[in-house]
Amino acid sequence: MPITVRLDVMLAERKVKSKDLAAHVGITEANLSLLKSGKVKGVRFATLEAICKYLDCQPGDLLRYEED
Template identity: 60%
Template sequence: MPIAVDIDVMLARRKMSVGELADRVGITPANLAVLKNGRAKAVRFTTLAALCEVLKCQPGDLLHWEAEDASGGVLDVP
């Protein structure tokens, strides 16, 4: 998938657990895990805004685009 999710990075920087983040954002730990592991097909802007508010970050700190090659693999893009 060309959109990568960096929630783990922000959790580590904030020394916060997945359970605590899920609680504070108002979503289930299972739904947060789906998003965190890149298996989500979509994310609501309200959820993204809540994540940014709790983690005190910008959406670009949580999501970034990675180019895919013709075979569907991810290319290394700086």
């Protein structure tokens, strides 16, 4: 898929633990892990909004479109 998830990069840049983000957003660490790995087929806008708010970033900082 040409959409890649850069959530792990943002977590490292912001020095935030996955556990803390998952707790704040209200999702399980397992679901956050799936999101980080790009193994999900979709993400709710409310979840994306909560992640962006917590990490002080834009959706484009988390998602990239890369043509093959």
